[in-house]
Amino acid sequence: MLHGGEIRDAMLGWKTHGTLSPARDNVVLYPTSYGARHPELEWLIGPDRVLDPTRWFVVQIDMFGNGISSSPSNTPDYPPLVTAWDNVQAQRQVLRDVFGIERLHAAYGWSMGAQQAYHWAACFPDAVARVVINCGSARTAPHNQVFLRGLMAVLEAAPEYRGEGRFAAEPALAKRAFGRIYAGWALSQDFYRAGLHLSPETPDLAAYLRVWETRYDAKPAADLLAQLRCWDAGDISDNPLHGGDLPRALAAIRARVLLMPGATDLYFRVADNEAELPHLRDAKLFPIPGIHGHRAGNPAGNATDTAFLREAVRLWLG
Known part of the structure; x- marks a missing residue:
């Protein structure tokens, strides 16, 4: 490597x-x-x-x-x-x-x-x-890294985190917070201003954010963290x-x-x-x-x- x-x-x-x-x-x-x-x-x-x-x-x-x-x-x-x-x-x-x-x-x-x-x-x-x-x-x-390091900090602050990129168990609450933060970066301010986050399935912002909360449920936190580090070092x-x-x-x-x-x-x-x-x-x-x-x-x-x-x-x- x-x-x-x-x-x-x-x-x-x-x-x-x-x-x-x-x-x-x-x-x-x-x-x-x-x-x-x-x-x-x-x-x-x-x-x-x-x-x-x-x-x-x-x-x-x-x-x-x-x-x-x-x-x-x-x-x-x-x-x-x-x-x-x-x-x-x-x-x-x-x-x-x-x-x-x-x-x-x-x-x-x-x-x-x-x-x-x-x-x-x-x-x-x-x-x-x-x-x-x-x-x-x-x-x-650098501004991209600010975003990435914020996401890293969320995962690393989880009580399940045991250092060196590893977790004792999946940090479910941390991954939900992770998804909410990501929602504010993946789409633009104009996207939200235009109401494009709203649909019959997500009639309000709270419902939309609940979708983002579960977006990474199936992704192991250690994998998410490893890829963040790779991205940050790009x-x-x-x-x-x-x-x-x-x-x-x-x-x-x-x-x-x-x-x-x-x-x-x-x-x-x-x-x-x-x-x-x-x-x-x-x-x-x-x-x-x-x-x-x-x-x-x-x-x-x-x-x-x-x-x-x-x-x-x-x-x-x-």
């Missing part, structure tokens, strides 16, 4: 969609995002959806810490910090060993998946032709290749980069991508309009943002 420790007998979960071409030149990598497992993200894969498996060989890979791949919940000696760098190194090995894939047509990712896609472009500049950075950044910004330059020099890491990217921040995202801000843009060789900034905040990048059930995402990504993939 980049910051010490090892994952013994490491496991990576994955699922493929479509057919690998004889030349192995139609591969689109789609790593998972925070708290998600690959089945939860399959909704955007389909002939009429964002990623078309009749054209592309789409490979979903579960990131470390998500409960399918090696995670605190299934690995007794899971290291304190497993980074995006560690994830992409393992992903590349799987693609080589299982499929004989040396180069990606594209890496597509949302949120923490976007961080991994960015790492692919910076760490393996000759191995990926295009990347789509959907609501992500090259380095986790930095494409924090590795032996780039030595912490972010402009150098960005300049090393040879892939065509589509930056798609959410216009009202509260933690992966448009300004983060604007600051990255001058250092990239071949990039386009194309914000997702609308008021759904960070969720605009994973707009299940939101036809407007889905259509915008579909058109932009399909055009970029070619």
Whole structure:
């Protein structure tokens, strides 16, 4: 691991969609995002959806810490910090060993998946032709870290927490508080002002927050904490290749980069991508309009943002 420790007998979960071409030149990598497992993200894969498996060989890979791949919940000696760098190194090995894939047509990712896609472009500049950075950044910004460290503090303050990222039992009350806090960050102020949180199932704010309280019930707290630490440490330059020099890491990217921040995202801000843009060789900034905040990048059930995402990504993939 980049910051010490090892994952013994490491496991990576994955699922493929479509057919690998004889030349192995139609591969689109789609790593998972925070708290998600690959089945939860399959909704955007389909002939009429964002990623078309009749054209592309789409490979979903579960990131470390998500409960399918090696995670605190299934690995007794899971290291304190497993980074995006560690994830992409393992992903590349799987693609080589299982499929004989040396180069990606594209890496597509949302949120923490976007961080991994960015790492692919910076760490393996000759191995990926295009990347789509959907609501992500090259380095986790300080205000983003404020959000993440608040969530960490909620979990670590639970009486069930026993240190070193482990829990004696699932901290049910802490996870409910965790969900309530998350609700204030995942969607924008404008989303709530417009009353989009209200529905027949959630007729008022209290009912809506009760849904968020249970959002992470099935996710082990140790896994949630491990992924928070990975997200917090996100930095494409924090590795032996780039030595912490972010402009150098960005300049090393040879892939065509589509930056798609959410216009009202509260933690992966448009300004983060604007600051990255001058250092990239071949990039386009194309914000997702609308008021759904960070969720605009994973707009299940939101036809407007889905259509915008579909058109932009399909055009970029070619």
